[in-house]
Amino acid sequence: MSVGQELTIKNILTEAVKRGASDLHFSVGNNPILRIDDNLLSLDDQPVVTQEFMQELVDFLLVADQKKKLTTNREIVLAYNFDDNLRFKINIFYQRGVLSVSLRYIPFQVPTLQSLKLNPILTDLVKTKNGLIIVSGPFGSGRSTTIASLIEEINQTRKEYIITIEDPIEYIFTNHKSIIEQREVGLDTNSYEEALKYFEEEDGDILFLEEINKPEIIPAVLEIARGSSLVFSTISADSTSNTVARILDMFPDFDQERIR
DSSP: OOHHHHHHHHHHHHHHHHTTOSEEEEETTSOOEEEETTEEEEOTTSOOOOHHHHHHHHHHHOOHHHHHHHHHHSEEEEEEEEETTEEEEEEEEEETTEEEEEEEEEOSSOOOTTTTTOOTHHHHHTTOOSEEEEEEESTTSSHHHHHHHHHHHHHHHSOOEEEEEESSOOSOOOOSSSEEEEEEBTTTBSOHHHHHHTTGGGTOSEEEESOOOSGGGHHHHHHHHHTTOEEEEEEEOSSHHHHHHHHHHTSOHHHHHHHO
C-alpha cells in the first residue's frame, strides 16, 4: 500500500471518529460507509472501493500468519492501531468471492461507569470478591464496553491482579491501583481452554473472559467463580432468562437436565 493510500485510509478513519461513527465499512463497488446512530451514511466524496484497493488494505493490515488464517477460515477478526488514537476492531471476510472489511472504533480511553451513565449500583457490584458476573445483550449493545468500565472502576479503586482472555484485545488498560494482564487468543495463548487451565496458577484475583460461547469452557469458569476469584464475561442474549437458556442450549439435549 502506497503512502498516499495509507494517508487516505487514516483520513477516512479520522473523519469517521469526528462524526461519531461506531462502524466503518469498505465494500467493493461502494463508497466507504459509516454507521452513525444506527444509520448508514455513504462517504460520497471518497473513491468507490475497488478489489485492488481492498486487497492492498488487507495486505497492509495482516501479517503472514493472519493471511493464512484468512485464506483457511475465509474470515478473521483482529484489533489494529492505525495511529496513537485510532484503534479499531476489524472483521475481514469474503462475500461473493471478494473481500470486505468492517471496522468498529475502540476509544483509547477506557470509559468510566459515570461516562456511560450506568446504574450506580454497579459500583457496589464490583466490590464483590468472587462469583460470576455476566453482561448480556445483542451484538453491538455495549457488552464489552460495559465490562471494560467495570474493570477500570476496580483498576482505579483497589489493588487486584486482573487477567483478561480476549479474541482480540479491544480496550487497552493502563495499570493504576491494579495490575492488568491482557492475553489474546492466538497470540498469548492457544485457546480459551488453555488460558483458563492456567488462570489459578497465575494467581489471578479477577478474570475477564471475553465471551462464554461453548460448553467446554463453562465448568472451568464456574470452578474459578466458586473459588476466591471474581469472573466477568459476556453472552449474546437479550434478557436474563434468555441468558440462562443460551447457556443450556450450548449443551446436548441429553445433558441439559444435569446442567440445570
